[in-house]
Amino acid sequence: MNIAVMGYGVVGSGVAEVLAKNHDQIVRKSRQDDMQLKYILDRRTFPGDVNEHLVVSDFSKIIEDDSVKIVVETMGGLHPAYEFVLECLNAGKSVVTSNKELVAEKGCELLKAAQEHNVNFLFEASVGGGIPIIRPITQCLAANDINEIAGILNGTTNFILTMMIKEGMDFDEALRLAQRNGYAERDPSADIEGHDACRKIAILAALCFGKHVYPADIETEGITKITLADVDYAANWGGVIKLIARAKKLENGKITAIVSPAFVEYGSQLAGVDDVFNAILVRGDAIGDVVFYGRGAGKLPTASAVVADVIDCAVHIKERKDFGWGEGEENYVQSYLDTENALYVRFTSDNKEKALSDAQEIFGGVKVLERKDAPANEGAFATPVAKEGDLREKLAKIDGITVESVIRITDY
Amino acid sequence: MNIAVMGYGVVGSGVAEVLAKNHDQIVRKSRQDDMQLKYILDRRTFPGDVNEHLVVSDFSKIIEDDSVKIVVETMGGLHPAYEFVLECLNAGKSVVTSNKELVAEKGCELLKAAQEHNVNFLFEASVGGGIPIIRPITQCLAANDINEIAGILNGTTNFILTMMIKEGMDFDEALRLAQRNGYAERDPSADIEGHDACRKIAILAALCFGKHVYPADIETEGITKITLADVDYAANWGGVIKLIARAKKLENGKITAIVSPAFVEYGSQLAGVDDVFNAILVRGDAIGDVVFYGRGAGKLPTASAVVADVIDCAVHIKERKDFGWGEGEENYVQSYLDTENALYVRFTSDNKEKALSDAQEIFGGVKVLERKDAPANEGAFATPVAKEGDLREKLAKIDGITVESVIRITDY
Numbered sequence: 001m002n003i004a005v006m007g008y009g010v011v012g013s014g015v016a017e018v019l020a021k022n023h024d025q026i027v028r029k030s031r032q033d034d035m036q037l038k039y040i041l042d043r044r045t046f047p048g049d050v051n052e053h054l055v056v057s058d059f060s061k062i063i064e065d066d067s068v069k070i071v072v073e074t075m076g077g078l079h080p081a082y083e084f085v086l087e088c089l090n091a092g093k094s095v096v097t098s099n100k101e102l103v104a105e106k107g108c109e110l111l112k113a114a115q116e117h118n119v120n121f122l123f124e125a126s127v128g129g130g131i132p133i134i135r136p137i138t139q140c141l142a143a144n145d146i147n148e149i150a151g152i153l154n155g156t157t158n159f160i161l162t163m164m165i166k167e168g169m170d171f172d173e174a175l176r177l178a179q180r181n182g183y184a185e186r187d188p189s190a191d192i193e194g195h196d197a198c199r200k201i202a203i204l205a206a207l208c209f210g211k212h213v214y215p216a217d218i219e220t221e222g223i224t225k226i227t228l229a230d231v232d233y234a235a236n237w238g239g240v241i242k243l244i245a246r247a248k249k250l251e252n253g254k255i256t257a258i259v260s261p262a263f264v265e266y267g268s269q270l271a272g273v274d275d276v277f278n279a280i281l282v283r284g285d286a287i288g289d290v291v292f293y294g295r296g297a298g299k300l301p302t303a304s305a306v307v308a309d310v311i312d313c314a315v316h317i318k319e320r321k322d323f324g325w326g327e328g329e330e331n332y333v334q335s336y337l338d339t340e341n342a343l344y345v346r347f348t349s350d351n352k353e354k355a356l357s358d359a360q361e362i363f364g365g366v367k368v369l370e371r372k373d374a375p376a377n378e379g380a381f382a383t384p385v386a387k388e389g390d391l392r393e394k395l396a397k398i399d400g401i402t403v404e405s406v407i408r409i410t411d412y
Numbered sequence: 413m414n415i416a417v418m419g420y421g422v423v424g425s426g427v428a429e430v431l432a433k434n435h436d437q438i439v440r441k442s443r444q445d446d447m448q449l450k451y452i453l454d455r456r457t458f459p460g461d462v463n464e465h466l467v468v469s470d471f472s473k474i475i476e477d478d479s480v481k482i483v484v485e486t487m488g489g490l491h492p493a494y495e496f497v498l499e500c501l502n503a504g505k506s507v508v509t510s511n512k513e514l515v516a517e518k519g520c521e522l523l524k525a526a527q528e529h530n531v532n533f534l535f536e537a538s539v540g541g542g543i544p545i546i547r548p549i550t551q552c553l554a555a556n557d558i559n560e561i562a563g564i565l566n567g568t569t570n571f572i573l574t575m576m577i578k579e580g581m582d583f584d585e586a587l588r589l590a591q592r593n594g595y596a597e598r599d600p601s602a603d604i605e606g607h608d609a610c611r612k613i614a615i616l617a618a619l620c621f622g623k624h625v626y627p628a629d630i631e632t633e634g635i636t637k638i639t640l641a642d643v644d645y646a647a648n649w650g651g652v653i654k655l656i657a658r659a660k661k662l663e664n665g666k667i668t669a670i671v672s673p674a675f676v677e678y679g680s681q682l683a684g685v686d687d688v689f690n691a692i693l694v695r696g697d698a699i700g701d702v703v704f705y706g707r708g709a710g711k712l713p714t715a716s717a718v719v720a721d722v723i724d725c726a727v728h729i730k731e732r733k734d735f736g737w738g739e740g741e742e743n744y745v746q747s748y749l750d751t752e753n754a755l756y757v758r759f760t761s762d763n764k765e766k767a768l769s770d771a772q773e774i775f776g777g778v779k780v781l782e783r784k785d786a787p788a789n790e791g792a793f794a795t796p797v798a799k800e801g802d803l804r805e806k807l808a809k810i811d812g813i814t815v816e817s818v819i820r821i822t823d824y
Contacts, residue, residue: 140547142719310555
């Protein structure tokens, strides 16, 4: 059986490496006579690379070769990845991808195409890098009604927040360190603005709740506005700030889906997840909370998840996986304003004591927070849980304050 | 498709409950027209129970009914579970079990019987209760060479140790509380002596490393000798005491496999696992460390894992799972005495200072540990890492001490 890889970047070259290194074991587990990497599609050339002779720039080579049964897509981005993958599926080739943007935007459609041509479209590596999460959700937890899923899904932002919390670096300094360590790209916006986490929670929500969730419908906020002052107030409150992506089934048939920085209590399984590690919490009716923890990115972890999918495709070459991933619906994702939350608020005011006393009255009780060396005109508090829209309306009613920061408070 | 359950205890009745409660979803995911529980085998009767009419006491009813394609074994114990399961497999019925003793002792043989009759033998619930672990190891991490696996695999002992560490209860008091809460049985020996964890690590080691591991070959030590003094010294060292089950592949083709209390550093993913929760750490060559966390026992978590296996059997009724679980070998498990470890030692001596100075010299440097209100004749230290047999020989050379406690130190 032959394999093609499209996109010879970090993950694609990792896939080639794992296929070569664990070749015999992979052939045995795939129950094939052999598994060979036959083509690598890339516009670039790789002089001196061990796989130089496999590189082609013409996609038709792959599509026209019937010996290629499994195509790995590690190009990233929506175009031309989408067109290439669709064409592969239509040509009767199974596809494995690590491309979260592709799966989040086009998952439902591509799974349908795979079904029509009796091949598989697998994407374990698109969420959580090498952490097994897609298969556990769809198979191991199949007897559960999953009500809620939440996680730290982006290693770059988690590294930055960890450096702010543990080393007292400010955001810019921590971002520069992440870039120096190769954890953040030169243009880090997809990570730090929350878009990467947004795509991943869209995929998880579709798998858990059965309907496509469009990333654009998910309220998404990054970590660029987080300051060391907020980190200190979070500690005073009793926890840390993490970029949390979460989705929850509601009784009205809708779901909530939000990506934003959030206060997480010390002692929670998510609070202790540091550096570039990811963790995903799944709440099922029978199992309760289950947490999956590991490296959410990186060449070899991600490549190993891709190759596990390749093996699965080879073993089940005649059988189709059913993810129960249905079409999306308008207004399926409820506005965050209608969602129950508690909020942390930091403000400045010329009359801080009056503002805090007003907050107590307007919110019906707030928890006042403190930090060392706070400017005299700075105050902070945590509200009770209520509809977020109501909380924000009430906040606007406190006279004479400038709101400097609002961060959600979770109960994970 | 019809199902039979053998053993209507906690887990068996949970399976019946989950099958009924999530019936429609289970039928859909199983891709069957229907999935019905037809028999419950038990010697007892259950007057007034919702499933009273399904209870039979005669095993031949199940074996002779060709409409029963999947049999769930939740009887526990080795006999007659082993004979019944073997007969079901030989009769061409797939079997799902939560019985760790059965899988640890007879896994290789029963998988062989399943293979010969082209049916499945699945056992996700036998380790980690509802935490998905068997399938992630065998499928999701298939592209990895797994080198090491370690975990907190017994909720009862973890609850007892948590109460000792956090509430300052002594062992007997914590055990009584565990019994009052229903976490420990009236005869708690299988848990507190480490046998339950031993069976689970035997199963995991077989799956990770490909050869049957007999529980009798695993050095197993329980938590009955742990005192609050040891808990305090662990804190002074910088961590907590957990009952750790672990197995590791060695370069000489053998493995180590040990169950014992162990010092675990604060900040480790295993140190923060409290109460009845379990966690399993898997170390792969490509993925690095992955941790799975959740409830390792309990009626519904375990039942949900059993039912997920039932669904898998129904979907793959014509296809056999291959776990790569080969026969065991003599001397496959290396003696713990030849294994590299560090040890914590607590002793009493009439000349404590001399004993500590002797220890420094004999071990080539030890870390002296302290606790508040220690008796004047009590001392404690942590050794460097070395072959455990050598460490124990050296310990015997320190004159004039009575060794009160020896606990292994891990690097997880």
